[in-house]
Amino acid sequence: MPTNKSLVPKKEATNGTSRNVFNRCASTNELYDFTFKVMLLGDSGVGKTCFLVRFKDGAFLAGSFIATVGIDFRNKVVTVDSVKVKLQIWDTAGQERFRSVTHAYYRDAQALLLLYDITSKSSFDNIRAWLTEIHEYAQQDVVIMLLGNKSDMNSERVIKREEGEKLAREYGVPFMETSAKTGVNVELAFLAVAKELKHRAVQQPNEPKFHIHDYIESQKKKTSCCGFI
Numbered sequence: 535m536p537t538n539k540s541l542v543p544k545k546e547a548t549n550g551t552s553r554n555v556f557n558r559c560a561s562t563n564e565l566y567d568f569t570f571k572v573m574l575l576g577d578s579g580v581g582k583t584c585f586l587v588r589f590k591d592g593a594f595l596a597g598s599f600i601a602t603v604g605i606d607f608r609n610k611v612v613t614v615d616s617v618k619v620k621l622q623i624w625d626t627a628g629q630e631r632f633r634s635v636t637h638a639y640y641r642d643a644q645a646l647l648l649l650y651d652i653t654s655k656s657s658f659d660n661i662r663a664w665l666t667e668i669h670e671y672a673q674q675d676v677v678i679m680l681l682g683n684k685s686d687m688n689s690e691r692v693i694k695r696e697e698g699e700k701l702a703r704e705y706g707v708p709f710m711e712t713s714a715k716t717g718v719n720v721e722l723a724f725l726a727v728a729k730e731l732k733h734r735a736v737q738q739p740n741e742p743k744f745h746i747h748d749y750i751e752s753q754k755k756k757t758s759c760c761g762f763i
């Protein structure tokens with residue numbers, strides 16, 4: 535029986551996008567202008583908690599797998615085009631028995647990062663069911679990104695990168711392979727979402743329209759020379 539990673543549920547205070555003038559993040563004491571809520575979804579064991587810990591603390595939780603119970607969140611302030619954005623990132627339990635708890639949180643999320651594990655066929659096959667749930671419970675204009683995690687485990691891969699790309703194209707969502715272990719594309723995933731949400735919240739008159747797909751592709755090209763993707 536796995537030990538609990540967190541106790542259910544840590545309740546959130548505000549709804550929707552909020553513009554904050556000189557707000558201060560309680561956990562990091564940093565100032566920020568906007569708050570956006572991002573949720574991590576996907577089957578149990580795909581690496582959601584590790585993905586969040588990698589982004590928040592730059593570390594990898596090696597060792598035995600401890601399943602999340604219910605839902606938990608962590609804050610991180612990032613800078614997007616000179617604007618401070620607080621990402622409030624909700625880590626959900628992938629296990630079926632916690633679905634009713636996590637469904638209640640979907641509607642407040644502005645972005646959903648949907649993970650599968652490239653070494654697990656079932657986690658990939660279940661992505662369609664996750665997307666059905668998302669369409670049922672989340673806001674219509676929620677930003678969705680599909681992520682094939684554990685890209686460091688290439689020798690155990692059962693899902694080709696092209697299969698992930700094809701599925702993402704079918705649903706019209708951006709796609710990346712990531713690794714919480716090595717950090718590949720973890721920051722890019724969160725920054726792309728933060729940029730998209732910030733551009734939606736404040737579109738300057740002379741600013742070109744932001745396209746998340748184009749941004750991700752351009753950033754992937756920048757790093758592909760160094761073998762990061």
Ligand SMILES: Nc1nc2c(ncn2[C@@H]2O[C@H](COP(=O)(O)OP(=O)(O)OP(=O)(O)O)[C@@H](O)[C@H]2O)c(=O)[nH]1
Pocket residue numbers: 576577578579580581582583584585595596597598599600601602603626627628629683684685686687712713714715716
């Ligand atoms: N090699 C490798 N292992 C990973 C990676 N991400 C997570 N893991 C491992 O996969 C297992 C599950 O990771 P978690 O982050 O706890 O999975 P989860 O999706 O949060 O699972 P639930 O909390 O049950 O929903 C752990 O043993 C991690 O060490 C990765 O990118 N590469």
